[in-house]
Amino acid sequence: MAKTLYDKLWESHVVRDNGDGTCLLYIDRHLVHEVTSPQAFEGLRLAGRKPWRVDANLATPDHNVPTTDRAQGISDPVARLQVETLETNCRDFNITEFTMDDIRQGIVHVISPEQGATLPGMTLVCGDSHTSTHGALGALAFGIGTSEVEHVLATQCLVQKKSKSMLVKVEGETPDAVTGKDIILAIIEKIGTAGGTGYAIEFAGKAIRDLSIEGRMTLCNMAIEAGARAGMVAVDDKTIEYVKGRPYAPSAAMWEQAVADWKNLVSDSDAIFDKVIELDVEQMQPMVTWGTSPEMVTSISGSVPAVKSFTDTVKQEGVNAALNYMGLEENTAISDIYLDKVFIGSCTNSRIEDLRAAAAVAKGRKVAANIKLAMVVPGSGLVKQQAEREGLDKIFIEAGFEWREPGCSMCLAMNADKLEAGERCASTSNRNFEGRQGQGGRTHLVSPAMAAAAAVKGHFVDVRKL
């Protein structure tokens, strides 16, 4: 029978069928960070259990780490304790951790692919919903809660029910300045933030194949914002080229064997999906969110919608609440929205290609006078190092951006990087929820080039017309 990529990934990891609709699924890689793991390690200790397979785990602190001078350590005592707790747990259980002073430290979803710790054909989990990112490499990757973190640590398995399958096909020749970020926002606009709930999404079509691996990571990263725990892209030559030579990737004879296996990680041509969605990339433009949910989005040439343009009354109330929170009037042109801060970073858009795209816009320009803070937070120490080799840091600093140390930073504002109440931010992150970037803060999600363009103009602008 013809199989989807998801079927193949699922079936190759079933340890046992529990006969009640659930399976025991084997997990190849487990990423650990400071926020969702302490209670899991505590649970292991209380039960007298040990990690089943220490080498399947890779840890780093990312949510709570400061992005300014690290020599001072972490000033917030509560955050410091959490980061120290991760260190103690990793040391006690012998788990590899890239600590704050290690060049390889960074956002879990950036460092694992960077190290080759994410491989095609793997099952990969982490106590973080953006784990869907890793599906870009033809892996089955999804976020879990802390109870499941403990379960994976103790058993290397999870009890899971297979999801339904959805194919999202994006065809056509991608217009200039339309990125993986714009494509996923356009998909969420079409299917809604719950459109993918209960599904594993495979992204396919010419526009997806044309994306770089980093672009595919941005796309899969936000599958969760469409409600899908997992997003994935079939393996092609780009995938294999990306993985080759990375520290944790197989080498020598095993490399050839792995590549031969990975080439099967595509959906069969006659595979049947539970749902198919088709989009035409040629109709897309750079996207900007206007509300408090990623589905509240339009293109740069659009406007804030009128509440009455929505038929459903529950939706109308939601839009009304969103416009109130965002301080926006109906029918305002997106390009008339002025900003206070700009954030370029997060597991969605902090990789080298993202920084290059933003720097290309910032080069030779200055951050507008109304922008109080424009910051660039690389996804990892290695991304930062690469950007500095290319001189991107100088371009940003000269333009008036701050150049920071790697971490999650203002994507969720657990550290000192946050919006004040009422401040409006162009952000390359993934969530525009109320209070996400700081209580009362107002978030607009965009691509890195669009964020940089907003920084230099002080308001949203089509980067192609800059």
Add this chain to the structure above:
Amino acid sequence: MEKLNTVEGIVAPMDRPNVDTDAIIPKQFLKSIKRSGFGPNLFDEWRYLDHGEPGMDNSGRPLNPDFVLNQPRYAGANILIARENFGCGSSREHAPWALLDYGFRVVIAPSYADIFFNNCFKNGILPIVLSENEVDSIFSEIAATEGYQLKVDLSAQTITKPGGDVLHFEVDEFRKHCLINGLDDIGMTLEHIDDIKAYEQQRAKQAPWLFS
């Protein structure tokens, strides 16, 4: 995990769609390394008029009188009813920990985000899915009746309304069994140690790079 079989009590209405886990428990409280004590900060940004931080004495903070859980008629509620896509966003299990610590044992909504839905079952909270119509009528009945209570019976998979009307709900058999008996799934999985080891041996032959 605390067992759950029947829950009877006051129902608090959370009348907005897409309530995300950032709203349920804001990020600053995620710095805790414990799994208890989140109840006073459940829905913190909506519930209080000031900005909350971990370690604060919440008893003296100014309450937002318009927020539903601050209304005296919903005091002591142990059932929460919500709109579509409840619990979307982050995977933080602090969200069900906060709901549980506040006193909620049952959530009712037309739909949930997947990770949150799973996390509830791991913590002794029953997330019930009802149709939009059924949820809508409960919202109207709550608005019309002070002290509105429901009785949830997990074994029978029923919700009994104050007038005696009975609604039926679906729940996965395995999850129902675990909730009713308060079972730890890790212990259950470890009963299959031989299967896990056999899988690893066979997989290491097929894909040795995953085990080197």
